Amino acid sequence: MPINKIKPTARAKRAIAASGGVAVVLAGTALVQPWEGLRTSAYRDIVGVATVCYGETKGVKMGDSYSKQECEEMLWQRLKADYEAPLRRCIATFDAAPVSWRAASISLAYNVGTGAVCTSTAATLARRQDWRGSCDAMTRFNRAGGNVVTGLVNRRENGDAARMGEAELCVSGL
Numbered sequence: 001m002p003i004n005k006i007k008p009t010a011r012a013k014r015a016i017a018a019s020g021g022v023a024v025v026l027a028g029t030a031l032v033q034p035w036e037g038l039r040t041s042a043y044r045d046i047v048g049v050a051t052v053c054y055g056e057t058k059g060v061k062m063g064d065s066y067s068k069q070e071c072e073e074m075l076w077q078r079l080k081a082d083y084e085a086p087l088r089r090c091i092a093t094f095d096a097a098p099v100s101w102r103a104a105s106i107s108l109a110y111n112v113g114t115g116a117v118c119t120s121t122a123a124t125l126a127r128r129q130d131w132r133g134s135c136d137a138m139t140r141f142n143r144a145g146g147n148v149v150t151g152l153v154n155r156r157e158n159g160d161a162a163r164m165g166e167a168e169l170c171v172s173g174l
Contacts, residue, residue: 023102024079026169028054031107032075034163035155041065047145055110058082083109090118091126100173101131104138104166111155112141135170 036055042064045051050060053071056078066074083106088094094102105126109117117123122137139156142148159165 023099023106024076024084026099026103027083027106027110028075028079030164030169031103031155031166032079032110035107035111038068038071040068040071046149079106079110083114086114087117090114091123093127093129096129097126098131098173100169100171101126101135104135104170107166108138108141108156116141131174132171135167135174138170139167 033054036053038054039052042050042052042060042062044062045055045057049057050062050064051057052060052064053066054075056071056074058078084102087102087105087109091097091105094105097105105117105122108122120137121140122134125131125134125137139153142152142156144152154160155163155165156167157165158168
């Protein structure tokens with residue numbers, strides 16, 4: 001869906017206000033946790049990667065198991081150190097960006113990797129401070145295993161009845 005059709009929503013604006021302006025908290029609570037869901041025992045994701053907790057794949061082996069508290073601690077640590085920090089380094093304008101854009105980019109990086117985000121059109125546009133164009137470019141990350149996945153389209157765009165989409169949140173703070 002073209003980004004000009006994605007409109008700021010009341011739920012996205014409430015999420016921004018509730019985050020206290022902290023992009024990691026907003027990314028985790030409004031996007032990552034609802035889309036990934038919590039599974040405390042390792043499972044194989046849509047492309048067969050061992051995954052646990054809120055979509056964690058780093059060092060995960062089948063048979064691994066964590067408590068909800070361990071999963072949450074892992075999520076917050078990884079979002080801050082392994083996603084927000086690298087995005088800040090590769091996108092010089094990161095701190096100038098609206099919190100909604102920063103949260104959407106952190107969520108995207110958590111899902112597709114910082115390398116993919118840092119070399120993307122979305123990052124190029126962010127470096128130019130074209131936040132709306134960057135939000136639009138983020139929606140192109142809608143494939144897994146080479147195929148467009150409806151769940152990823154929903155996650156990248158306007159979400160669904162129960163969850164906010166990354167673009168929905170992204171444009172809400174512009």
